[in-house]
Amino acid sequence: MEPPNLYPVKLYVYDLSKGLARRLSPIMLGKQLEGIWHTSIVVHKDEFYFGSGGISSCPPGGTLLGPPDSVVDVGSTEVTEELFQEYLSSLGESLFRREAYNIFENNCNTFTNEVAQFLTGRKIPSYITDLPSEILSTQPLPTPGPYLSANSDSVSPELGPCPTKILAGLAGLARPFGQALRPFLDPIQIQPHGGSPIGRPNGQS
Amino acid sequence: MARAREEARDSQLVSGREPTSRIIRVSVKTPQDCQEFMLAENSSVHHFKKQISKRLHYDTDRLVLIFTGKILRDQDILSQRGIFDGTTVNLVVRTRLKGTLPGPGTLPGPTDHCTHHSEPSTSESAGMLARLGRLAQSSPELTDFLGQLAQLLTAAPESVVQFLENPVIQGLVNEKPAKARQAPESSRQNPQKPEPTLKALETLQNPARQQELLQANKQDLEALTAVPGGDNAMRPVCSDIQQFMLFTLAPLVASKGQNPASELCKEEANAHSNTDTTITIPTASAPARPLTQKVRAGQATQARSVASNQTHSGCGLRMPDINSGHNLLSQESQQPIGKATLTSQLRPSPSALCKALHVLQQNPALLHQLASGSPLQHHLPLLPILTNPRALQALIQIEKGLQILSKEVPGLGRCLWDPDDTKMIMLTMMMMIRTL
Numbered sequence: 001m002e003p004p005n006l007y008p009v010k011l012y013v014y015d016l017s018k019g020l021a022r023r024l025s026p027i028m029l030g031k032q033l034e035g036i037w038h039t040s041i042v043v044h045k046d047e048f049y050f051g052s053g054g055i056s057s058c059p060p061g062g063t064l065l066g067p068p069d070s071v072v073d074v075g076s077t078e079v080t081e082e083l084f085q086e087y088l089s090s091l092g093e094s095l096f097r098r099e100a101y102n103i104f105e106n107n108c109n110t111f112t113n114e115v116a117q118f119l120t121g122r123k124i125p126s127y128i129t130d131l132p133s134e135i136l137s138t139q140p141l142p143t144p145g146p147y148l149s150a151n152s153d154s155v156s157p158e159l160g161p162c163p164t165k166i167l168a169g170l171a172g173l174a175r176p177f178g179q180a181l182r183p184f185l186d187p188i189q190i191q192p193h194g195g196s197p198i199g200r201p202n203g204q205s
Numbered sequence: 206m207a208r209a210r211e212e213a214r215d216s217q218l219v220s221g222r223e224p225t226s227r228i229i230r231v232s233v234k235t236p237q238d239c240q241e242f243m244l245a246e247n248s249s250v251h252h253f254k255k256q257i258s259k260r261l262h263y264d265t266d267r268l269v270l271i272f273t274g275k276i277l278r279d280q281d282i283l284s285q286r287g288i289f290d291g292t293t294v295n296l297v298v299r300t301r302l303k304g305t306l307p308g309p310g311t312l313p314g315p316t317d318h319c320t321h322h323s324e325p326s327t328s329e330s331a332g333m334l335a336r337l338g339r340l341a342q343s344s345p346e347l348t349d350f351l352g353q354l355a356q357l358l359t360a361a362p363e364s365v366v367q368f369l370e371n372p373v374i375q376g377l378v379n380e381k382p383a384k385a386r387q388a389p390e391s392s393r394q395n396p397q398k399p400e401p402t403l404k405a406l407e408t409l410q411n412p413a414r415q416q417e418l419l420q421a422n423k424q425d426l427e428a429l430t431a432v433p434g435g436d437n438a439m440r441p442v443c444s445d446i447q448q449f450m451l452f453t454l455a456p457l458v459a460s461k462g463q464n465p466a467s468e469l470c471k472e473e474a475n476a477h478s479n480t481d482t483t484i485t486i487p488t489a490s491a492p493a494r495p496l497t498q499k500v501r502a503g504q505a506t507q508a509r510s511v512a513s514n515q516t517h518s519g520c521g522l523r524m525p526d527i528n529s530g531h532n533l534l535s536q537e538s539q540q541p542i543g544k545a546t547l548t549s550q551l552r553p554s555p556s557a558l559c560k561a562l563h564v565l566q567q568n569p570a571l572l573h574q575l576a577s578g579s580p581l582q583h584h585l586p587l588l589p590i591l592t593n594p595r596a597l598q599a600l601i602q603i604e605k606g607l608q609i610l611s612k613e614v615p616g617l618g619r620c621l622w623d624p625d626d627t628k629m630i631m632l633t634m635m636m637m638i639r640t641l
Binding site for chain 2: 004009075076077078079083086087090091093094095117118119120121122
């Protein structure tokens with residue numbers, strides 16, 4: 001029996017903040033984050049990713065994000081394109097439905113991790129999958145003290161009303177800053193543009 | 206589980222060594238959920254699949270097990286593949302068995318009208334419609350024609366409908382290899398120049414197939430009218446269709462009178478300069494003979510000689526054969542039409558036309574033969590008129606007016622009309638309408 005074909009599997013890693021996270025995270029979160037990572041799996045000459053619009057595919061590097069910031073070699077797989085499409089369709093109807101997207105719990109990296117394990121048995125690098133917990137566990141900012149109150153009138157003129165309101169609201173919180181941010185961040189839906197949703201093999205048109 | 210233990214025991218007995226196979230717990234992960242299975246570590250993948258099949262109720266043929274990116278073959282042993290206690294394998298359940306693909310021939314481009322079927326008739330028509338679709342896409346003329354055909358289909362009586370459909374199908378299909386029609390599964394990309402006439406004739410001679418095609422194609426042809434046109438590739442086909450449309454009626458006319466026949470032959474002779482269609486003549490004429498003989502056999506033969514005499518004078522190659530097929534018309538031609546002058550309109554009997562239509566319907570080969578022999582390019586505009594009932598009505602009114610006019614002012618009628626072309630048009634219009 002002839003050996004089955006091996007297809008390379010790559011992980012495309014994009015920094016959604018385009019470098020801002022690296023520069024501003026120490027200030028904003030009190031810890032160093034290298035980036036806000038969005039990942040996709042590239043196999044069979046197609047890029048697959050999960051966003052708020054469900055599982056999508058595009059030519060490699062074909063989203064509006066442009067070329068990836070880094071490429072990680074995940075390994076090789078024997079899974080054929082046809083089989084992979086069936087698997088993705090199945091995923092798209094269960095664990096990775098469009099409505100199931102959550103920026104912390106079930107995001108693009110969750111998807112990529114799942115697919116990578118399916119295809120090669122290996123996981124994606126931990127710095128990517130650990131990102132949500134990194135953000136959520138950040139320590140609170142040093143509180144500005146009694147000067148800042150919920151009353152925005154007493155705010156110094158340099159700060160605009162908006163950030164002071166947020167800060168005021170958070171000042172009294174004992175939770176980690178990231179947790180406090182969660183209600184604001186949770187509804188965020190990320191969907192890189194440029195791809196098309198995948199469907200059942202015989203239903204695609 | 207008991208089976209696994211049995212297997213383990215068996216392997217111990219065979220090997221005669223210390224028991225090495227343990228029962229392991231393997232997780233099977235699907236996109237939907239994850240389940241655990243207990244089995245011996247040296248059991249085969251096939252055995253594993255059977256267990257999965259029992260619990261999840263999927264056919265083993267549809268199960269695909271993947272571990273570390275490798276697809277597990279049925280004859281593999283779990284431990285050899287690195288599957289130990291606590292490992293997880295992935296499972297994909299195929300939606301359909303490998304090898305059973307959807308039916309052939311979808312309409313390319315904008316339409317999905319043609320669904321896949323496994324029955325031969327529909328798949329055949331599906332394949333054919335794929336070609337029709339492609340053809341229709343490439344020519345605005347053909348699209349118009351199909352549109353009018355669709356109109357006529359809804360309005361016209363059965364015989365005319367079938368008459369039109371068969372030759373249309375013939376003409377269209379003859380642009381593509383006819384063997385594709387016979388083999389519905391065959392590829393659509395076959396670009397060979399048709400040697401198809403013979404085969405097309407054979408296939409269409411089968412009345413059962415004709416019926417199937419007609420049934421399936423009626424709606425599909427109408428659907429095809431929605432397909433936008435655009436290319437010149439269809440022009441030859443279009444003209445072919447129009448040609449045989451005309452030619453079906455041309456011999457009818459020809460059989461009525463000597464003079465019209467010779468006139469027709471003159472036009473034919475002019476058109477014979479078209480080399481493309483002459484290629485099909487030899488092949489067409491060959492099967493034409495058996496067909497015409499068929500027709501002959503089924504028809505009365507009284508007036509055959511009359512028809513032959515009429516047509517032999519100055520007629521083209523195939524006319525005698527073809528017209529002998531229309532001998533039934535000659536019966537009707539006993540009416541003193543032959544005496545009518547060239548310039549006046551001919552009055553073939555409607556029933557003759559009806560019968561002629563039936564004959565042609567039964568022998569679409571004749572139509573194509575007629576059509577392919579002599580492209581009357583200048584008759585192209587006839588087709589929309591022929592197929593559009595309202596246009597027909599309008600022409601009839603015009604014709605009647607001209608009749609009156611010619612009676613009142615004998616010399617005037619000719620001046621108003623281009624004699625040759627429009628005479629043909631008028632004649633055919635009349636005949637068509639009277640049968641409707």
